[in-house]
Amino acid sequence: MSRRSAGFVNSWAEAQRQYQRQIEAEQRRRREESREARHYQRRADQEYREYRQAEARQRTAELDEQVAALQGLLGAGCQAPAFSATALKRADEITPFDPGPLAWPVRMPDPNQYQAQGGWTAGRRAQAQAEARARFERDLQAAQLAEAQRLQQLATAQRDHEQRAEAQRTEVRRHNAGIDEATSGVRRGDPESVVEYFSAALYSSAAWPEGFPRQVAAAFDPAARQLVLEWELPRYEVVPEAKSVRYVPSQNQDKETARPVTQRRALYREVLAQSVLLVLRQLFAADEFGILDSVALNGFVDAPDPATGRPAHIFLATVMAQRSAFADLHLEQVDPTSCLTGALRGQLSAKPDQLASVRPSRQPRDVGNRVVSHGADGDEPDLYEMDPIEFESLVAELFRAMGMQAVTTQRSNDGGVDVDAQDPTPIRGGKIVVQVKRYRNTVPPTAVRDLYGTVQDAGANKGVLVTTSGFGPGAHTFARGKPLELIAGGELVDLLHRHGLRGRLGERGAPAPAQPDTASDDYNVLGMTWSGRVALDVCALVCRGNQVLSEDHFVFFNNAQTPDGAVRAVPASAPDKAAIRVAFEALPSAADRLVMVAAVDPETNPDADLSAFTDAGIRLLDPSMTELGRLEVSDGRAGETALVLGSFRHRASGDWDFVLGGKGYAGGLEELVQDYGIEVE
Template sequence: MSRRSAGFVGAWAEIQRQQQRQAEAEARLRREEERRARAHQRSLREYGQAEARRRTEELDAEVAALEGLLAAGCRAPAFRAASLTRVAEYPPFDPGQLARPVPMPDPARYQAQGGWTAGRRAQAQAEARARFEHDWYAAQAAETQRQQRLAALRQDHEARAQAVRDEVARHNAGVAEVTEGVRRGDPGCVVEYFSAALHLSTGRPEAFPCRVTAAFDPAARQLVLDWELPGYDVVPEAKAVRYVAAEDRYKETARPVTRRRALYRQVLAQTMLLVLHQLFAADEHGALDSVALNGFVDARDPATGRQAHIFLATVMAPRAVFTELQLEQVDAVSCLTDALRGQLAARPDQLAAVRPGRRPQDVAVPAAGPGGDQEPDLYGMDPIAFESLIADLFRAMGMRAVTTQRSNDGGVDVEALDPAPIRGGRIVVQVKRYRNTVPPTAVRDLYGTVQDTGANKGVLVTTSGFGPGSHTFARGKPLELIAGPELVDLLHRHGLRGRLGDGGRAAPVPPRPAPADPPGDHNVLGMMWSGDVALDVCALVCRGDRVLSEDHFVFFNNPRTPDGSVRAVPAAAPDRAAIRVSFDALPAAADRLVLVAAVDPEVNPEADLSGFTEARVRLLDPAMTELDRLVVSDGRAGETALVLGSFRRRANGDWDFVLGGRGYPDGLEQLVRDFGVEVE
């Protein structure tokens, strides 16, 4: 090979090597770019997944806060009037530079300069003295001006501080005046005080609305409120968030509609209970016997298309009943609708309204005054006038009502016609102006009158009250029993007047004092069972096979014994009913505590106990820790009431559980009659 061809080959080989090196460099660059792209994509995916988890956790935390709304609110401190008082605080006087006096000139610094001759020295001394005097007079003027400015500044500061002290004194005097007005039962002061208690409460989420309209009925000692509830959007529509890397976007998983609706009903019920709790907890002066609360949302009415207040919940809560509730353990919906007999919209998300109870604008406070300005005493009213008043009440409720003839009235004092479709119809009313408890025979007679006359309902109105036997007989029948305190409340609610003695104001039956239980001195008997049948679980305090008295029969209309040793309490899951018992506090004459269950004829009128299976009684300590689980008999077809079992006192004072099992085909009425409760 020639030298020339060898040089050409070498050059060509070098070019090939350079091209190969360049291709390898480009390949490395592409691989690095691909690696960086994959790392970037992985980083984006990891960030997206982390962000989706964070947003899902926020949704879970938001739902958990809604579910624990009532429990958290109950732990917040109660409102007190003292929290409204202020302390007069104003910064101390600070004169700043004005605190320093103007320095006076020092004569030693004003020495004559020069002057070797006597004449020049005298001239120099005169000039030095003139400079000193000039500076001294200037300093004196500046000091006088400083002192004047300091005095003016001090006077202005004192005036400002005194204005603050006066304003705080006026504010605190106003608080004291409102507090004293609450003690007196002044309607304006009561409304102002409890409105402040609601607005300043720390037990409610800040995002919830806080709009209230209130009025106070001093005769009934009842606070009546319209309270704004949170809207449906308070429950998050999304259940979870996930990151879709292929599309680089976040996708929300919708919360099931049924779950969202159920949670919203829980939120509404918890809000209603929390408002009641805050009001009664703030009532340090005992001004309230009851609270009538209506919950609304401000929304567009589906029926009219106009913006309106749509009421989704209403309840009238007596203090004696509400203070017995263990709010941190209740199911809010059951507590509101069952324990307090309130109403809650079944479909609040669709603004299915309920009919509110007493409204603030319905409260008409009569002017206090002597003679004819005082409300009539129902006890002392003429019988004919009393019957006319009851007829006026039914007319005020939107019905047509007339009093009957005094003879041959067939046991009917007032006849009323309710024009409402479905629930309306003919109503027969008996009026009993009694001071003692109405006997069960009167209730049974009314039922016979309803059957004889073909009426749709019978109502027995009295100025006194009813015993357990009367309530038991009326259960599940077209009968309504209105006792004295409820009658007074109805009269006031519909603009009529009346009182039950007590110097001119409505006198509700005072609650029986509940003895304070020492810590650990009670048990809770939690009742659980399978099946959909709705049951009333009751307790009888007995000696042998006889109840000690009708007041020792604890059931839906008598939630506790006179001494409070046995009381019905809201059940905590998994229980469906609960009875609280202080065994050591049971009467000495009692040797049995009998537990019974009966089908609720208002909920399941056609049911029997064949659906009552897998029944258990859980024995719980005060901390709701399960100590034991007692098995009871299943129900049987054709029976509607059942003795579950009884706790029996042994000779050493301890109690043993003895299984029951006896069933009754005619319900609770037949069962309690066997234990000596008068039903006829």
Template sequence: MSRRSAGFVNTWAEVQRQRQRQYEAEQRRLREADRQARAYQRHAAQEYKQYRQAEAARRTAELDARVAALQGLLAEGCGAPAFSASALLRSAEITPFDPGPLAHPVPLPAPHQFQAQGGWTAARRAQAQAEAQARYEHAWHAAQAAEAQRQQRLAAARQEHTRAAEAHLTEVRRHNAAITEAVDGVRQGDPESVVEYFSAALYASTAWPEGFPRQVTAAYDAAARQLVLDWELPGYDVVPEAKAVRYVPAQDQDKETARPVTQRRALYREVLAQSVLLVLRQLFAADEYGVLDSVALNGFVGAPDPATGRHGQIFLATVMARREDFTELRLARVDPVSCLTDALRGQLTARPDQLTPIRPARRPRDVGDQVVTHGGAGEEPDLYAMDPLAFEDLVAELFRAMGMEAVTTQRSNDGGVDVDALDPAPIRGGKIVVQVKRYRNTVPPTAVRDLYGTVQDVGANKGVLVTTSGFGPGSHTFVRGKPLELISGPELVDLLHRHGLRGRLGDAAGRTAPAAPAPPPADSGDHNVLGLTWSGTVALDVCALVCRGSRVLSEDHFVFFNNARTPDGSVRALTPAAPDRAALRVAFDALPDEADRLVLVAAVDPETDPHADLAGFTDACVRLLDPARAELGRLEVSDGRAGETALVLGSFRRRPSGDWDFVLGGKGYPGGLEQLVQDYGIEVE
């Protein structure tokens, strides 16, 4: 009995020891996991600290680079090429006619390619030979018809090339004649021609950094052979207020070290002197016709007058420079302030940061001849040439004119917001964050995505991106269904005018707004209409992509709800007519030579029904119509599937013969149109 009890106790004790070992092992595992977690946190904190320190160093480097660029403004500008009217002349060279694939005749079939097949008896052999002869004759007639069509298209292409060449030559001759006439006026000392010429020289210069103003009022004294002008100078904020940025780990924030006031004032004064000297250098360098003996130049900034509070021109520098004195200077090696005030005996305010004015010696209005102003109050201000901060102020003023409360943000640490606006309207109103992009090229989708992130970070009701340029399809696609609005340059100008404000894109000196798209080809009848029908109630957007292989030629060759046509007008959206629910107009012969396929896609409209998919997209077909919309044939396409919100319907593909064949699609995308277009090379997110 005692032995059995001892065995039971031993078994029980062993179980307890196993449990203890398991418990200790689990504790060791937990301690190790905790140790690893603490090590990871220390590593992550160290990496975060290093990242923030690197960002602070990067911002400091940017500040240093801006200061270095300001200090080297004159030296850099002296290396810019001098303005010359000959550079404005256009070449009359015409690109030779390139027929492309149309240069190759359609090969005729050879009789030996159509040998009789089979036939054990004389009658069967005769029948086989007759069938082979019939196939040969059919192929020969088809080739003859294709060749005739090729020759017609070749003749039409050659005629179009001739027409375009003649139009180009006419425009070149007109443009060059106008330049020659203007140059003749300069040679003769015509005041208006002289002012326009030298204003163009200042505007066309590549020496001015982005953001520097370009506003000039000028007159020419023909008797004294003197150009008198008022030129706008950059404001005090062109010199960075911060000197350096450092990261403070204890507070987890960046701290800016302010630039000493005396240092900032001295650098700004140096920038003003460099700007005045650079204007003089550009004017005398552009005087290839010898019409300037001297230049009277007054530099001003546009700002509220400290004495009256009214916005106006405050003159901070003035100089009268004779050519013979100026050409003796070695500008790349001078001290700008000493050169302006001592060598040229000009005046420069001692406290430009306080807008202490000086009195100009001679103003354009004192000349007596016609005074010409570019970019000032005498005409619509050029949004491209406007100071960036003034442009932000203008946008804020526009929002105020639209009935909202709007203020510009601080110039640093603005979190990606240029204007804070509040729409007091009930329901649809609320906080609006505005970003301003004074661009010439298309705004990239990354800027739109950044704005969306800012809207979410600050808890705004809406984000608005305002630009002087435009947006690509990727940006328009991204904003669908999001509280974002995009305002392009032309739309901005229209809004300004409708609310009593002023602004334009481009100026008379050659800076123009982005060229409007070429008009669509005339309705000559050489096109087809593609009408799409389907069953079900799902609302769809039908789009087209002009591609080379599996890549769209450009974002402008993606025809969709925010881009109704390609640049050449060969593909454009149409209003459908029953029974079609969507329609496209396609001039296949006018498609770009580099394009070899036209891809048709359909996508659910997320704004109409954000929860729909393509399960209800059935019984679909593409109707091929002539210009009068008479049906020529039908192309069946795949039905949609549950869970997918975009579908490739099919593609028209260019064959070596120049004809286009339809290839059925069927690939679906659960991520909608955004996911689909990424496969074709369009950046969305």
């Protein structure tokens, strides 16, 4: 190869290598840019994921805060100041008059500032002096005119301020006089004034969270010193449907974890119970005049009736609270649901999320139609002495006054039915058979069993037993959970008066039945504690061996104390959820044991068993509520709805020792009490 050809090849090869280096450099640049782009994208993706995850955590925290606020509704509400009529008054404070720029007088011109300027000759100086005086006079007149205008405007402003101040003082005096008149009406027990005052107490309260309803309808019964009201409760939607939120990168979306239905329902029931207790607390706290002895409260939501689809008040909670009982509660420490349904014996819908209603107690419209029996003339009949046929007719008239169709039956072949009634209410209404017992002694359980048989034979929806006397524990226990309603004498008289009818029990002015002596300080309180949210009835039986002394010695939800008052149910103080007061030395001499039992409340927890009854114990307290000791009891078991906790047994030494129980019953309280000789079936 020649030199020339070799140089050409080398040049060509070098050019090729240079081109190859350029291609490789470009490939490296592109790979680097690709790596940087991927790194940037990963960093951006990571930052985006972190942002979305932080956002999801924030939403979860907000849900937790919302739930915590709902759970703490009662505690926070108890910290709000009580409503006071004095707080409604306005202060007679008038803003002082502020003249502003009008306070400053117009500055008058200074003659020394108006000296003649120039003029070398006498004539020119005289002319300059005349011109200076003319300017001064002109400016002085302008300033004097401006000052006169200022003084006129100042006087007008002062006059206007005084007129406004007097109008404000007049309005304050009128407002305060109205408050004085209204509070004077409350002191007198004027129904309109009382309703207006306590409605204002609820409306103005700062205890309710934003968005909670404040609809109220109320009436006042001056004879009973009772405020009767309906209060709107929050809807089910107040409890968040979602429990938590998490970000799912693969789908690039947030995913909500639903709150379990049972948990959401339990929290909603707790919110309803807290709302009812908070209304009661606000009303009693606002009663600085001592006008209320009790409050009948029905909590409702406005929603389509599940039966008709039409808008309706659906009652989810009801309670009739006495001031004396409510005053003993420590609201900051109670379990709201247990307090409402246990200590106050109110009702709370078992499934409020499904608008399962409760039967309201006394309603405002009942008060307006009520004829007060206190102080009435002497023609009010004594139900004890009334002719039996007239008594049945009166009961039929009562049912008609309550909005039902009712007729008395023939005296023969009536099939055990004294009054046939028809309730037109959809779903819950239907045929009702009524039996009337004009007794002076306690109605025996056999009468309740006979009524139940009549209901079944007649294909009725409900049976009602009306009496002038009362019912024992066996009758109440048998009726529980069945389509039966027992109306004792006192309740009958109250119903008659509510609906404009007349009736009394016994002679006017007759002394009230003697109450057992409860003044002794020689007693103990047995406080019952347990974990879990299951609603329980804690009961006591005064026994000899395994037999209760009598039905009246069974203390439970419908029999608050024994005849001698030695054993009685009392409001529980935290941490207890139920309490029984016992004067061991005052127990009957025939008694050798006090049996403590617990049973699921079928109205509050119809599907529950005792599997949630854990960490249970009995606190032994002295009259000052000082804990003397603690007794452990057996936990509940699945499938059981009643349990013998244990018994206090009287020893030969005179002491009472506790013996642990543990026997459970699937058939609830009915099955349990039969083992102790109480007739149920």
